[in-house]
Amino acid sequence: MRIRRQMTDWIARHAMLAATLFSGLLVAAIALALVLRARPLFAAKGIGQVLFGNTWSPSTGLFGLKPFIIGTLWVTGLATVLAVPVCLLAAIFLAEYAGPKLRGIVKPLIDLLAGIPSVIYGVWGVLVVVPFIADVLGPYAAAHWQRIPLLGTEFTTGFSILAGAVVLAVMIAPVIIAIADEVLRAVPREVREVSYSLGATRMETILRVVVRRALPGLVAAVVLGISRALGETMAVLMVVGNVPIAPESVFDPAYPLPALIANNYGEMMSIPLYDSALLGAALLLLAIVLAFNLLARFTLAYAIRRVAQ
Amino acid sequence: MMRRLQENLFMALTIGAAALLVLVLVAIIGEIVVKGIRALSWELVSQTPSGGFYLGGGGGIANAIVGSLYLGLGATLLALVISVPTVLYLRVFAASWFVAVIRTLLDILWGVPSIVFGAFGFTLMVILGLKASLLAGIITVALFELPIMIRAIDEVIKMVPHDLEEVSYGLGATRTETAFRVILRQGLPGIITGMLLAFGRGIGDAASVLFTAGFTDYIPRGPLDAAATLPLSIFFQLATPFEEVHRRAYGAALVLIILVLSTSIAARLLGARLGKYTVK
Numbered sequence: 001m002r003i004r005r006q007m008t009d010w011i012a013r014h015a016m017l018a019a020t021l022f023s024g025l026l027v028a029a030i031a032l033a034l035v036l037r038a039r040p041l042f043a044a045k046g047i048g049q050v051l052f053g054n055t056w057s058p059s060t061g062l063f064g065l066k067p068f069i070i071g072t073l074w075v076t077g078l079a080t081v082l083a084v085p086v087c088l089l090a091a092i093f094l095a096e097y098a099g100p101k102l103r104g105i106v107k108p109l110i111d112l113l114a115g116i117p118s119v120i121y122g123v124w125g126v127l128v129v130v131p132f133i134a135d136v137l138g139p140y141a142a143a144h145w146q147r148i149p150l151l152g153t154e155f156t157t158g159f160s161i162l163a164g165a166v167v168l169a170v171m172i173a174p175v176i177i178a179i180a181d182e183v184l185r186a187v188p189r190e191v192r193e194v195s196y197s198l199g200a201t202r203m204e205t206i207l208r209v210v211v212r213r214a215l216p217g218l219v220a221a222v223v224l225g226i227s228r229a230l231g232e233t234m235a236v237l238m239v240v241g242n243v244p245i246a247p248e249s250v251f252d253p254a255y256p257l258p259a260l261i262a263n264n265y266g267e268m269m270s271i272p273l274y275d276s277a278l279l280g281a282a283l284l285l286l287a288i289v290l291a292f293n294l295l296a297r298f299t300l301a302y303a304i305r306r307v308a309q
Numbered sequence: 310m311m312r313r314l315q316e317n318l319f320m321a322l323t324i325g326a327a328a329l330l331v332l333v334l335v336a337i338i339g340e341i342v343v344k345g346i347r348a349l350s351w352e353l354v355s356q357t358p359s360g361g362f363y364l365g366g367g368g369g370i371a372n373a374i375v376g377s378l379y380l381g382l383g384a385t386l387l388a389l390v391i392s393v394p395t396v397l398y399l400r401v402f403a404a405s406w407f408v409a410v411i412r413t414l415l416d417i418l419w420g421v422p423s424i425v426f427g428a429f430g431f432t433l434m435v436i437l438g439l440k441a442s443l444l445a446g447i448i449t450v451a452l453f454e455l456p457i458m459i460r461a462i463d464e465v466i467k468m469v470p471h472d473l474e475e476v477s478y479g480l481g482a483t484r485t486e487t488a489f490r491v492i493l494r495q496g497l498p499g500i501i502t503g504m505l506l507a508f509g510r511g512i513g514d515a516a517s518v519l520f521t522a523g524f525t526d527y528i529p530r531g532p533l534d535a536a537a538t539l540p541l542s543i544f545f546q547l548a549t550p551f552e553e554v555h556r557r558a559y560g561a562a563l564v565l566i567i568l569v570l571s572t573s574i575a576a577r578l579l580g581a582r583l584g585k586y587t588v589k
Contacts, residue, residue, distance in 0.1 A: 230423020
C-alpha cells in the first residue's frame with residue numbers, strides 16, 4: 001500500500017515536471033522553430049539585405065523588410081504618443097484622487113477594455129475612426145496643416161497610420177494603466193505626508209514626490225504597453241491601409257510587420273523562400289517584442305524595489 | 310489663488326483622462342450594439358452560409374459560432390491539462406531557483422504576440438503533417454492560452470496558506486496527494502476564473518487561427534475538419550464590398566462581444582463568490 005502510494009507520487013511528480021518543462025520551454029521552442037525556418041532566407045540573401053532592403057517583391061526574389069519595419073515603428077510610435085499622457089493622467093486619477101467607491105467602478109470598466117477582442121477594435125476603427133479621419137480630420141489637415149511636417153496631407157482615405165495608432169492607443173491603455181496604477185499605489189503613504197507637512201499641495205506632492213519616485217515603474221508600464229502594441233495584428237491590419245511605402249505623414253497608409261504576415265500566409269507556398277521570408281518577419285517581430293518586454297520587466301523589478309523603500 | 314486654480318485644473322485633467330477612456334469603452338460597445346442589433350436575427354445565428362452569402366445572399370453565421378465554441382472549449386481544456394500540473398509542480402515540488410526560472414520564461418511567453426503563435430502553429434502543423442483544421446486550431450490556441458491560464462491559476466494558488474500543506478504532510482499524505490487533494494481544491498475558484506479568462510481570450514483571437522483552423526461554411530463534424538471562427542468570419546465579411554454583408558458582420562461582432570464579455574464578467578463574479586468557501 002505504501003509502496004503503491006510512493007510509486008504514484010513518483011510517477012505524478014515526473015508527469016508534472018514534464019508539463020512544467022513544456023510550458024517553460026515553449027517560448028524557446030517557438031524561437032528555435034522560427035530561426036530554423038527563417039535561416040534559408042538569411043543564408044540566401046544576407047541579414048543586411050533582408051533588414052534594410054527597400055523592396056518587397058517575392059516573385060522577383062526581393063524580400064526587403066524595411067518598409068514593414070518602418071510601418072511598425074510609425075504606428076507603434078504614434079500610438080504611444082497618443083496613449084501615454086491620457087493613460088498616466090488616468091492612472092494618477094485612479095491611484096490618487098478616486099475614492100474606493102469610484103475606483104471600484106472605473107477600474108473594472110477600464111480593465112474591460114483589455115478583454116475586448118482585437119477584431120472588434122478593428123470593426124470600431126472601420127466604422128468610426130476611419131470615416132472620421134477621411135471626412136473630418138483629413139480635409140481639415142489638407143486645408144490648414146499643409147506645411148506642418150508629419151501632419152500635412154493632400155488627400156486621405158482614412159485608412160492610415162493615424163487610424164491604426166488611435167485603435168492601438170485604446171488597446172494598450174488598460175495595460176499601461178494597470179501597471180502605472182499599481183506602481184503609484186506602492187509609493188508609501190508617509191512620503192506623501194512628509195510632502196504635505198512641508199506645505200506642498202496635492203498636485204505638487206503627486207508630481208514632484210509620488211510620480212518622481214514611481215518614475216522607473218511608470219517607464220516600465222509604457223514599455224510594456226509598447227511591446228503589446230508592436231505585435232498587435234488584426235485591429236491594425238483592418239484600418240492601416242497596408243501599402244508598403246515609406247510614409248511621410250500620419251495620414252498616409254503603412255504596412256506593419258504583423259499585417260504582412262497575416263495577409264500573405266497561405267499564398268506563399270509556390271514561390272521559393274517566400275515562407276522562409278514570412279517566418280523571418282515573424283522572428284524579427286518576436287525579437288523586437290521580447291526585447292521591449294524584457295526591458296520592461298527589468299525596469300519594473302528595479303522600480304518595485306526603489307518605490308517601496 | 311493661482312495655486313488653487315492649478316490644483317483644480319490638474320485634478321480636472323486626470324478626471325477627464327479617466328472619463329475619456331470609459332467613454333471610449335461605452336462608445337465601442339454602444340456602436341457594436343446599435344449596429345449589430347439591427348442585423349441580429351434567428352436566421353443569422355442558426356443557419357450556415359448559403360451559396361451567395363458573401364455577396365449578400367441568405368444564411369447565417371452558425372458555422373462560425375459553433376466553430377468558435379468548439380475551438381475555445383477544446384483549447385481551454387487542453388491548456389488546462391498542462392496548466393494545472395505546471396502550477397502545482399511549481400508550488401509543491403520545485404526548488405526556488407527553478408520556480409524563478411520557469412516564471413521568467415512564462416512571463417516572456419505571455420508577451421509573445423498571437424500572430425507569432427499562429428506562425429509557430431502553422432510550422433508545427435507542417436511537422437505533424439496536419440492540415441488546417443479544428444485540431445490544429447485547438448493546439449495553436451491552447452498554446453496561446455497557456456501563459457494566460459497559468460498566470461491566473463498561479464495567482465490564486467500562491468494565496469493558499471502554507472500551514473495547510475504542513476497539516477496534510479503531518480497526516481502522512483504524499484506531496485502529490487497534498488497537491489491534488491488539498492491545494493488543488495483550495496485553488497478551484499482560481500482555476501475556474503483562469504479557464505473562463507483563457508476561454509474569452511481564445512475565442513476572441515483571430516491572428517492565431519488565421520492559418521491553422523482553416524475556414525469553411527460548414528459546421529465541423531470532426532477534429533480534422535476545417536473550422537470557421539467568429540473573429541475571422543467578421544473579418545472576411547467586412548472585407549467584401551457589400552453593405553448587406555457588412556451589416557451581418559456587425560451582427561456577428563455583437564454575438565462575439567456578448568460571448569466574450571459575459572465570460573469575462575462571469576469570471577469576475579464566480580471568482581468572488583467561490584472564494585468564500587476556501588480557507589484563508
